[in-house]
Amino acid sequence: xxxxxxxxxxxxxxxxxxxxxxxxxxxxxxxxxxxxxxxxxxxxxxxxxxxxxxxxxxxxxxxxxxxxxxxxxxxxxxxxxxxxxxxxxxxxxxxxxxxxxxxxxxxxxxxxxxxxxx
Numbered sequence: 001x002x003x004x005x006x007x008x009x010x011x012x013x014x015x016x017x018x019x020x021x022x023x024x025x026x027x028x029x030x031x032x033x034x035x036x037x038x039x040x041x042x043x044x045x046x047x048x049x050x051x052x053x054x055x056x057x058x059x060x061x062x063x064x065x066x067x068x069x070x071x072x073x074x075x076x077x078x079x080x081x082x083x084x085x086x087x088x089x090x091x092x093x094x095x096x097x098x099x100x101x102x103x104x105x106x107x108x109x110x111x112x113x114x115x116x117x118x
Contacts (some may be wrong), residue, residue, distance in 0.1 A: 001024075001025050001026070001045050001046070001115065001116075002025075002026045002027075002028070002043070002044040002045045002046075003018060003025055003026070003027050003028075003044060003045065003046045003047070003048060004027075004028045004029075004030055004034075004035040004038045004039065004043075004044040004046070004047050004048075005018075005027060005028065005029045005030070005035065005047075005048055005049065006030060006031065006032040006034075006035030006036065006047055006048075006049040006058075006061065006062065007032065007048070007049025007050045007051050007057060007058040007059075007098065008032075008049070008050070008051040008052075008057030008058065009050050009051055009052070009057070009101045010050050010101045010104055011029045011049075011050075012029065013104065014048060014049075014050060014104055014108060015027045015029050017104065017105060017108040017109075018048075018108060018112060021108065021109060021112045022112060022116065025112070028044065032049070032057075032060065032061035032062070033061050033065075035047050035049070035061070035062070036061045036062045036064070036065040036066060036096070037065065039062070039065075039066055039070075039095050039096060040065050040066060045095070046095055046096070046097070046111075046115060047062050047066075047095060047096035047097065048096075048097050048098075048099075048107075048108065048111060049062070049096075049097075049098050049099075050098070050099055050100060050101040050104055050107075051098065051100070051101065052077075052100060052101065053076060053077065053100065054073045054074070054075050054076040054077070054079075054098050054099050054100045054103075055073035055076065055098050058073070058098030058099060058100075059071050059073060059096060059098035062095075062096035062098070063096075066095060066096055069094075070093070070094055070095045070096055071094060071095070071096040071097075071098070072086070072089040072094045072096070072097050072098070073097075073098050073099070074086050074089070074097050074098065074099045074103075074107050074110070074111065075099040075100050075103040075106075075107050076100060077100060080103060080106065081099060081103055081106050081107040081110050082110075083110045083113070083114070086107075086110045086111055086114045087114045087117070089114075090111075090114040090115055090118050091118065097111050
């Protein structure tokens with residue numbers, strides 16, 4: 001599995017979280033445009049990104065290039081990530097996941113778990 005990390009904040013920390021959860025996952029930190037293009041061109045399987053709202057800077061370029069049906073905001077300020085909602089999004093074929101930086105530990109763990117159980 002190849003995961004590209006975009007978004008506006010905490011990219012290296014998110015990469016470390018993914019690598020700690022599963023060292024067999026290939027991760028790449030890129031700009032938002034490069035990350036979304038990596039999904040679009042098949043160079044990566046999934047996109048994760050964080051910002052302060054969960055959907056703006058985390059997913060804006062992914063939404064623009066991949067379309068909203070392929071993207072999911074898994075957390076926002078005041079709205080914690082929910083494992084069941086993430087599993088549903090993964091099972092529906094979503095490829096890009098955005099969340100707030102303060103939820104990164106929870107969101108990344110839930111996303112990786114859902115992707116591995118797909």
